[in-house]
Amino acid sequence: MGFQRLINFAFIFVLFGGATANTCVQPTPSFSHYTSNNEKLSQSSAVVVEFTLKCKNKVDDLLLFADVEGTQIPVTKSPEGNNFQVSWTSSSLVQASKMYKVRFFDEEGYSNLRKAIRSSQDINSVKELFQVEFKHPGLSSKLWIRSELLALIVATIVFYVVCKERSEVIA
Amino acid sequence: MSLKLITIFLIACAGLVHAEDGDAKLILIKNVLNSIITEGNDLMVQYTLYNIGDGAATDVNLADSSFHESDFELVSGMTSVKWERILAGTNVSHVVIVRPLKSGAFNFTSAVVQYVASEGSDTTFGMSNDLGELDILSLKEFKRIHASHLIEWGLFGVWCIPSIVLPYMLYYKSKSKYSLKAKKN
Numbered sequence: 001m002g003f004q005r006l007i008n009f010a011f012i013f014v015l016f017g018g019a020t021a022n023t024c025v026q027p028t029p030s031f032s033h034y035t036s037n038n039e040k041l042s043q044s045s046a047v048v049v050e051f052t053l054k055c056k057n058k059v060d061d062l063l064l065f066a067d068v069e070g071t072q073i074p075v076t077k078s079p080e081g082n083n084f085q086v087s088w089t090s091s092s093l094v095q096a097s098k099m100y101k102v103r104f105f106d107e108e109g110y111s112n113l114r115k116a117i118r119s120s121q122d123i124n125s126v127k128e129l130f131q132v133e134f135k136h137p138g139l140s141s142k143l144w145i146r147s148e149l150l151a152l153i154v155a156t157i158v159f160y161v162v163c164k165e166r167s168e169v170i171a
Numbered sequence: 172m173s174l175k176l177i178t179i180f181l182i183a184c185a186g187l188v189h190a191e192d193g194d195a196k197l198i199l200i201k202n203v204l205n206s207i208i209t210e211g212n213d214l215m216v217q218y219t220l221y222n223i224g225d226g227a228a229t230d231v232n233l234a235d236s237s238f239h240e241s242d243f244e245l246v247s248g249m250t251s252v253k254w255e256r257i258l259a260g261t262n263v264s265h266v267v268i269v270r271p272l273k274s275g276a277f278n279f280t281s282a283v284v285q286y287v288a289s290e291g292s293d294t295t296f297g298m299s300n301d302l303g304e305l306d307i308l309s310l311k312e313f314k315r316i317h318a319s320h321l322i323e324w325g326l327f328g329v330w331c332i333p334s335i336v337l338p339y340m341l342y343y344k345s346k347s348k349y350s351l352k353a354k355k356n
Contacts, residue, residue: 034247034268036215040317044204046215046266048247063255074263076252079232085249087266089204089217147321154328158335165342 023106024055024062024129033134037094045094048087049102049132065110067103067123072113075104097138103128193225194288195259199233199299201282208305209313210274213246218282218299219264220257228257228286230294233265235282242277243269257286274309 031051036042053062064075066086076085086102105113106129113126145153197220204215218235222228231254238250248267257263271277279302288295 032247036213036268038212041207041209041212042205042215044215046204046217046268048266048268050247050249061255074254074257076233076249076254076263076265078249079251079253083249085252085265087248087264089215089264089266147319147324150321151324151327169346 023108024053024057024059026056027130028054029104029130029132030054031132031134033100033132035094035136037137037139039093039139043093044089044091046087046089047100047136048085049134050083050085051132052083063107064129065105065107065113067105067113067128068100070123072110094136094138098136099133100136101131101133103131105129193259194292195222195226195228195257195286196224196288197222197228197231197257197284197286197295197297199282199284199297201235201279201299201302203279203302203305207308207313208271209308209310210271211310212270212313214243214269214271216267216269217264218267219262220254220284221262222257222259224288225259226289227259228288229255229290231255231257231284231286233282233284235267235299237280237282238267238269242273243271246270271307274307274312276304276306278304 029051031049033050034046034048036046049066055062061081064084066073066075068086068088071088073086073088077083078085105126109126109129113123116123116126200219200221202217202219204217205213208214216235218233220231220233232251233253234251236250238245246268248265250267252265254263281298281301284297284299285294286297287293
């Protein structure tokens with residue numbers, strides 16, 4: 001009888017312990033992104049992803065990690081803990097437009113990811129909490145020829161035509 | 172013999188525990204990624220935190236209040252953020268994008284970081300490097316250097332036309348007259 005009670009108590013304890021685990025159930029992110037890629041201003045480019053997260057359960061102090069193209073970055077929070085931000089920079093500009101896929105992991109997922117990396121497994125096999133995708137526009141299409149070069153070309157053509165006519169007259 | 176082994180084991184354990192409880196020490200570097208800072212164009216500021224201590228820093232808060240709303244517009248990123256933990260020997264970085272609203276020289280001051288160096292200790296404060304006075308170019312100045320000047324060249328071409336076309340018309344008239352005469356001959 002006492003033993004049965006103990007089992008019940010242990011079962012309830014495990015149940016509670018599981019319920020207060022620090023993970024987000026059914027996460028729905030609402031995110032915005034920013035990409036900076038202006039070659040006149042800088043030779044580096046920066047990407048910032050900001051988001052807020054809605055979870056089905058109430059989570060305190062959610063710890064998130066992001067995986068971007070094989071690099072893991074910890075996610076920062078606002079002091080109140082509602083807004084999250086991931087940002088990274090690259091030392092060279094992004095030339096062509098591309099799609100960024102950022103996968104977010106909670107603590108457990110992140111430790112699984114680290115294990116997969118250590119044992120050289122495919123990191124795509126680790127299940128993420130959620131992911132966001134967005135397009136990086138790359139360098140904006142610009143005029144191929146600078147206006148000064150175009151002016152120089154036009155002037156050269158005019159000069160050539162005039163010289164030709166002049167030589168015909170002189171000859 | 173067994174007592175000796177136990178003693179050695181306990182000392183080793185104590186040593187192990189002590190090594191993991193080192194103090195964290197964070198260095199904050201504030202860096203501007205732009206080579207040119209212009210009024211009305213985005214300015215990228217990067218903060219990097221390096222933990223050069225032996226232990227993990229917990230409850231890390233970074234705040235930069237030098238970008239007042241009167242002088243800068245926040246485009247993307249948060250100026251106050253926190254990390255739960257920064258492990259020893261690792262670094263993290265954070266990017267904030269602002270847009271200067273005024274031109275002229277601006278004094279970029281330090282950002283502040285506060286963290287708990289080891290369990291149970293008080294909050295440690297640190298400051299980043301300050302970038303000093305940097306020049307923010309006005310939009311007019313920036314366009315003068317970097318915009319494509321197609322309109323200016325177009326207008327230049329238009330003003331050149333009278334001094335090129337008029338003599339050419341005169342020449343063409345006399346040429347056609349001369350050619351007719353040669354043909355007649």
